[in-house]
Amino acid sequence: MNRKLIVRLLIVAIVIGSCCFFFSRNNKKEVYQKDYSYQFYAQKEADDVIFYEPGLLMYLSGYNLYTNSDASLEELEESYFSRNELFDNYISVFALMKPDNIEETFSDITKRELGKSYFNISLDEAKKINDIFLEQQSLVTDYYGDSRILLYNLSDEQREEFYKKYEDSSYVIEDSVMETTEPYTGHKHREFQGIVKEINGNEVVIRVLDGKRICQYSGIYDDISFDIQDYVAFDFYFFKTGIEKKTESEWTGVEFENIKKIDKPKNFDIDAYYADEYKMKRERIIKFLIVAFLCCGIVASMVYFSKLEKRIDIK
Known part of the structure; x- marks a missing residue:
């Protein structure tokens, strides 16, 4: 085999090996192993994942209110597979937004409006129930003057008052039953x-x-x-x-x-409050120096092998 080719292949191997070793130690990807089918109303069938969309719409509506977001049903379903920022945010607040309360509220509205269980309705019907839910939430916000107070966290008696107001805009809410510690109940x-x-x-x-x-x-x-x-x-x-x-x-x-x-x-000591940022800066400098050292080593190797190659040719 041509000696020049051997030298060049050796240099390429050094470069690739050094880069792979360095970046393999600094590029760790998080692996999601936990199953979140419950939070997404998802069911696995063979190689497919099937979402029960009325149930997921119910949770999505609660999530959007709780976080002041406007995520769509399609975006939430996609996040289940991509595990993106929406997925992280949704999972991090799922328990905090009290899903059982959301289910109870949607079920109550469905029985009143359709006379059946929320879990026996179509997606189109679920969207209509969701619209009613959001209208009643607007009444809650207007009454308390605080968007953090959520319809589904109120008592049955209080939700009853807002349902009456929803049905009849002239209805006067009974103030004596509306006192609440929301949104602070259960929050540290x-x-x-x-x-x-x-x-x-x-x-x-x-x-x-x-x-x-x-x-x-x-x-x-x-x-x-x-x-x-x-x-x-x-x-x-x-x-x-x-x-x-x-x-x-x-x-x-x-x-x-x-x-x-x-x-x-x-x-x-104000520097103590920025110690982590100083540490990150030091780590970046160290990484830069490592890369610079590797580059210098590569250049030195190329110069050395170039001289060695010339000596071999002379002989």
Whole structure:
């Protein structure tokens, strides 16, 4: 075999082997192994997945209200296979949005409107029931002045009042039965202190240091009376909140109740609140240096083998 060809093949092998080794250690893909057929009203038949669309529409409607989203039935079905961002968001809040309450509410409306079970109706009929559900939800929002209060989380007696209002717009809701602790019922009240990292309009990002662990909370707050890098005390209720990247280090969708500037604690070290970002920067620099080292090694190898090839040719 031609010696030049052997040298070139050796160089190519070094390049490919080095790159494959480096990137195989740094490009790990998450593998979804858990079955989520219950949350998607999905049933496997042979090699196919069949969705019970009236049931999935019911959950989708609850999800859109709970997260202030506008996902379609088709998009939600597709997410079951692609495991995309919509899938992650849907699964992360599924239990929080109380699916049993959603089923009960849709079933009640269906019995009143159609005189049968919600699970014995067509998709077209389910869409009509969903429209009625959303109309009643609008009445709930108008009455309480808070879109976080959801029809399906109210008591039977309270839902009855809104059904009467839906049937007859002149009906006067009985205020004595409408007092509610929603949307706070069953939701934990969280209180923390931390550093304001970002302010963008009414969107705020706050970093909290818990020992050596850094948590980041991002969400909405309208009364901005603090600046970036101010030390603040804040609180919120645990609803409409998701977890980014399947970790417990970054919480999104927070609706802050209060954010107040306070004095920094003794021995305050602002760098500690950004230690993770500094670490990421160091890792990027190290990776860059590794790649640069590999490239230098490749170039040096090419120069060496080129000189070696010339010596061989001379002999």
